[in-house]
Amino acid sequence: xxxxxxxxxxxxxxxxxxxxxxxxxxxxxxxxxxxxxxxxxxxxxxxxxxxxxxxxxxxxxxxxxxxxxxxxxxxxxxxxxxxxxxxxxxxxxxxxxxxxxxxxxxxxxxxxxxxxxxxxxxxxxxxxxxxxxxx
Amino acid sequence: xxxxxxxxxxxxxxxxxxxxxxxxxxxxxxxxxxxxxxxxxxxxxxxxxxxxxxxxxxxxxxxxxxxxxxxxxxxxxxxxxxxxxxxxxxxxxxxxxxxxxxxxxxxxxxxxxxxxxxxxxxxxxxxxxxxxxxxxxxxxxxxxxxxxxxxxxxxxxxxxxxxxxxxxxxxxxxxxxxxxxxxxxxxxxxxxxxxxxxxxxxxxxxxxxxxxxxxxxxxxxxxxxxxxxxxxxxxxxxxxxxxxxxxxxxxxxxxxxxxxxxxxxxxxxxxxxxx
Numbered sequence: 228x229x230x231x232x233x234x235x236x237x238x239x240x241x242x243x244x245x246x247x248x249x250x251x252x253x254x255x256x257x258x259x260x261x262x263x264x265x266x267x268x269x270x271x272x273x274x275x276x277x278x279x280x281x282x283x284x285x286x287x288x289x290x291x292x293x294x295x296x297x298x299x300x301x302x303x304x305x306x307x308x309x310x311x312x313x314x315x316x317x318x319x320x321x322x323x324x325x326x327x328x329x330x331x332x333x334x335x336x337x338x339x340x341x342x343x344x345x346x347x348x349x350x351x352x353x354x355x356x357x358x359x360x361x362x
Numbered sequence: 363x364x365x366x367x368x369x370x371x372x373x374x375x376x377x378x379x380x381x382x383x384x385x386x387x388x389x390x391x392x393x394x395x396x397x398x399x400x401x402x403x404x405x406x407x408x409x410x411x412x413x414x415x416x417x418x419x420x421x422x423x424x425x426x427x428x429x430x431x432x433x434x435x436x437x438x439x440x441x442x443x444x445x446x447x448x449x450x451x452x453x454x455x456x457x458x459x460x461x462x463x464x465x466x467x468x469x470x471x472x473x474x475x476x477x478x479x480x481x482x483x484x485x486x487x488x489x490x491x492x493x494x495x496x497x498x499x500x501x502x503x504x505x506x507x508x509x510x511x512x513x514x515x516x517x518x519x520x521x522x523x524x525x526x527x528x529x530x531x532x533x534x535x536x537x538x539x540x541x542x543x544x545x546x547x548x549x550x551x552x553x554x555x556x557x558x559x560x561x562x563x564x565x566x567x568x569x570x571x572x573x574x575x576x577x578x579x580x581x582x583x584x585x586x587x588x589x590x591x592x593x594x595x596x597x598x599x600x601x602x603x604x605x606x607x608x609x610x611x612x613x614x615x616x617x618x619x620x621x622x623x624x625x626x627x628x629x630x631x632x633x634x635x636x637x
Binding site for chain 1: 498
């Protein structure tokens, strides 16, 4: 287990999720925004935001305000979309056909970022993500 | 001369030497540098940007070069060692000798996926997972979980029959041999095997599981079999393609090797079969 308390995790989320549409919803047990027009950056198909507790872990997703140039936090993968698990960013990538993969499930595409986040929670079996780092 | 053999045909002594060389590279830190390199490429290779190691034509020559470098590292420990390959169309169950305790060890336990036997089990003390994407430092697997099936010989043959190496847009949506072998389209060969093994093999840090090398040695062998079936089919694209490694472009991270340099495996190793 991660040993990170829920309060700590949400604190991290509040501190780092500036690019997430869901930022500020730190007390929400489940807050979900359905698919909607989030395509201000030009691609109408960018999925909407989500914020929910899945299997006891907070998962959040949403378009990044910087248009997906990496936000300076790591080597740019250009997803234009950020996913977090208990406040820690899950590295995600969009495939050309619109499906998604993450560093946790890198060889099995999922239809949506939310499905990808849920798959990662299942795979993690309670373990904490470690911060993104490119060797 | 290095001869890559089917893992099922290795003698007990060959298995022991291979395992010991892996453990030695782990101890001296070299092993983890390969995991780091792979993860860096898998996280940065994108369908609409620079792509070198994956989801691109250079998937095959990049991994060929990567495996040669790894094999040379093994041979620096024990010159008799060569990378074996895992023909997952033939050895397709958890009962394969590949997963026995004298070789790679078996699947993970239900509770946390932890591999409990073999030389790479956490309890052996010699195989800490240091380059990782989550907090777990023990090797995990979930062989065939969810009833997943490894690709069949017929599925492999259907991909080997594709005469065009690769096609625009040279990424995960491409038609052609490379992308069908990689698995983003069609019956799905390479990607599906990563998922079938599960654990770290399904993640960006997949080389943490030694089976990574045996899987990719077989993918590499399938490339050579494809070349034999289609002697007039060249590597594509030839030149001038943005974000993509053309035939005579150099590949990161080595910057001194091109796909053209990697087309013929025979200067580096041969196989135990006529491939």
